[in-house]
Amino acid sequence: xxxxxxxxxxxxxxxxxxxxxxxxxxxxxxxxxxxxxxxxxxxxxxxxxxxxxxxxxxxxxxxxxxxxxxxxxxxxxxxxxxxxxxxxxxxxxxxxxxxxxxxxxxxxxxxxx
Ligand SMILES: [Zn+2]
Numbered sequence: 001x002x003x004x005x006x007x008x009x010x011x012x013x014x015x016x017x018x019x020x021x022x023x024x025x026x027x028x029x030x031x032x033x034x035x036x037x038x039x040x041x042x043x044x045x046x047x048x049x050x051x052x053x054x055x056x057x058x059x060x061x062x063x064x065x066x067x068x069x070x071x072x073x074x075x076x077x078x079x080x081x082x083x084x085x086x087x088x089x090x091x092x093x094x095x096x097x098x099x100x101x102x103x104x105x106x107x108x109x110x111x112x113x
Contacts, residue, residue, distance in 0.1 A: 002104045004097045006038040008071055019073035040095040041111070042069040047079070047087040057100070063087045065108050067095075080107040 009018040011025040012032035024031060046066040053060045063079040065087060079087050080096065093108040 004104055006040055006069075006075070006095050006106065007035045008038055008069075008073060010034050010036045017072050036071075038095070039070045042067040042075070042093060042095075042108075044068075044087055044089050044091045044093060045074055046089065049087075065093065067093055067108055069095075075106070077106040077108050080109050083110075085110050 009021045010016070010033065011018060011028060011030060012034045013030040014025060014028040016025055016027040017036075018025060018033070025033075044065050045068040047063055049061050049063050050058075051061050063081075063086075064076060065079050066074050066076050068074050075095070077095070079093070080098070081087075092111040094111055095106050096109050097104040098107050099105075
């Protein structure tokens with residue numbers, strides 16, 4: 001993730017995306033693997049608004065999304081919407097990365113229609 005792109009492990013035999021990462025394909029039970037770069041696009045499957053602050057680096061309120069990526073896996077990350085767009089289920093988003101002290105963290109940004 002520190003390269004600023006989202007990648008998924010993919011079975012080189014049958015093409016099944018393995019998420020989370022694992023040594024064995026759950027579909028064909030082969031070990032062969034390759035890495036593919038995600039399109040970065042997905043739709044909001046679920047979300048919650050965090051209102052209780054647990055760390056000064058994450059001021060509240062903020063929104064955590066569960067996004068179903070176009071490739072299938074569901075990825076959890078914060079919504080970054082400077083214009084204040086509220087989350088809604090089915091909303092189109094794309095992944096981006098923010099530098100948090102040398103560690104790139106994924107965030108989702110809204111897609112304009
Ligand atoms: Zn497979």
